[in-house]
Amino acid sequence: MPDSDLKTTGFKNMQQLIQLRWVAVLGQFVTIELAYRGLDIPLPIDLMQVVLGCLVAFNGASLLRWHGQREVSNTELLLALGVDVALLTAQLYLSGGASNPFVFLYLLQVILGAVLLEAASTWILVGLTSLCFAGLALFAEPLPLPQDLAIGFASPYVEGLFICFVLSAGLLVFMITRITRNLRQRDERLAGLRQRAAEEEHIVRMGLLASGAAHELGTPLSTLAVILGDWRRMPAFRSDPELIQEVAEMQAQVLRCKAIVSGILMSAGEARGEGSARTTVREFIDGLVHEWRGTRAVGTFRYDNRFGDDLPMAADSTVKQMICNVLDNAQEASPRWLSVEVTRQDEALVLAVTDAGPGFPPEMLAALGKPYQSSKGRPGGGLGLFLVMNVARTLGGTVTARNRADGTGAVVTITLPLASLTLEPDQDG
Known part of the structure; x- marks a missing residue:
């Protein structure tokens, strides 16, 4: 005990x-x-x-x-x-x-x-x-x-x-x-x-698997990037604008995959060559949402950042991945309409993601945050929100979910204490 x-x-x-x-x-x-x-x-x-x-x-x-x-x-x-x-x-x-x-x-x-x-x-x-x-x-x-x-x-x-x-x-x-x-x-x-100990052990196992997969994927992605670069210089591709456009798209997707792999390694503490960039809370959220919006297809996207007074912070890939995970889930449930609101309540950052999808089943709301609780019906689903809640809990925050009162979607709210995000005064600058 x-x-x-x-x-x-x-x-x-x-x-x-x-x-x-x-x-x-x-x-x-x-x-x-x-x-x-x-x-x-x-x-x-x-x-x-x-x-x-x-x-x-x-x-x-x-x-x-x-x-x-x-x-x-x-x-x-x-x-x-x-x-x-x-x-x-x-x-x-x-x-x-x-x-x-x-x-x-x-x-x-x-x-x-x-x-x-x-x-x-x-x-x-x-x-x-x-x-x-x-x-x-x-x-x-x-x-x-x-x-x-x-x-x-x-x-x-x-x-x-x-x-x-x-x-x-x-x-x-x-x-x-x-x-x-x-x-x-x-x-x-x-x-x-x-x-909590069982969940953290589960996260450690998944983290080891993800880190190993990231290492294994690094070599083939680099090989693909070299091959695509060679293709762009070949006369057969250079003379065909359609092929050049497709190769450029493939290169962009390979770069995105490499960025994801780098993010996994950075979160695991293995990408030591890349330090956390200094930014502010507003800039971090704005940049995160802008980057996410540029790579996802959403019909109507409403973004409202009312954080107020800005505060210095270090860009954290774990927090970024956590928020993007919630956005991805919402976009998958509601590809036509999505809303993100950012506010400050006392000494906490509050980010609410609202969608117009079918909402959460009651049994999933009752077991919110447990692994393999998913409404998508595919094997292995339900880990996203589980990881999100554990990252938030590690930072001293919370994640809550509810269905909208009018029955037209769901709201997932992330609350993170600013003390776990912002820089101390002697660290600023």
């Missing part, structure tokens, strides 16, 4: 224990007053109030100690429960020992220990409460209460048992439901971490 999850869960459990102790303070105060003044049971009220004050002081100190979130160990939880047992034993010793019906509150401490502590520590707490119970039976003076159980609720002892039962049941429900919620939240965090 990650240390952060242990820290968070232990801290929350300690906070719940502190809250429960305040309830116990109130319960003890009411019970002592009721027994002493309402039922006229002779009790050393002054000493019992001193013990109650010690409980208040201990809980106040605990509240101050764990005011800010910090790691709470199993030993600290055991010591806290041990102090609770000791103060409960003192109260019981002053009020009848083992004959006090509230002696069953020891079970509450044991149950809390079973939920909060490790197995060995729980058995230590069982031994401690057992010794305290035995000590009360041997050394404490019993309460002068008649054991008249036959008269039911008319018996003060039965009344005490009933109050003890209600108090214990209420406190257990109060505590265990919150502890269970803490454990459930921890399990959800761990499940999310395991899912």
Whole structure:
């Protein structure tokens, strides 16, 4: 289990224990007053109030100690429960020992220990409460209460048992439901971490495959570029304008393939000879969209960049590929109409891509960002959005998708924190 999850869960459990102790303070105060003044049971009220004050002081100190979130160990939880047992034993010793019906509150401490502590520590707490119970039976003076159980609720002892039962049941429900919620939240965090680790492993495998393919493609692409260059100089091609135009188109496509291969190698950190060019956020997005628009066929393309104040950044091929991937998906779903809006919200870049296609199926929206979730129905599809979401998450951003309210397409929104994109002031220039 990650240390952060242990820290968070232990801290929350300690906070719940502190809250429960305040309830116990109130319960003890009411019970002592009721027994002493309402039922006229002779009790050393002054000493019992001193013990109650010690409980208040201990809980106040605990509240101050764990005011800010910090790691709470199993030993600290055991010591806290041990102090609770000791103060409960003192109260019981002053009020009848083992004959006090509230002696069953020891079970509450044991149950809390079973939920909060490790197995060995729980058995230590069982031994401690057992010794305290035995000590009360041997050394404490019993309460002068008649054991008249036959008269039911008319018996003060039965009344005490009933109050003890209600108090214990209420406190257990109060505590265990919150502890269970803490454990459930921890399990959800761990499940999310395991899912993320599996996805990142999947990305690493695909990255290795892409990097290997890029290396393998470099040689044949270079060979094709040389051959096409030779063709352009051959008299048979130079005398035919149509062939020259086709060769020029083939050369352009080869250059585009080589640029894609270079981008893959750069993203993998292998194209070290090419540094990231300095630019600004507005120029980076404008250039990206202009380049994408020049190589794709879209009927109506609406582009609105309302980023506002420009900021310096380093051109990032990974971010560029991520945005182009979203644009490619939108263009494939809606080749006749596409809209891109760029805005700034607080300290984040927000890029919304809207299309007029069929939209996302409900099951795909429910599993957004998982690999091989695609509405295109081809084998291996669905990796694009999966990679987009993981790149955004690595940068601390998010990717959301929804269908338009009028049912005429979908909107994919990329939100990236500017801190992960822009240059620090001492890096600028």
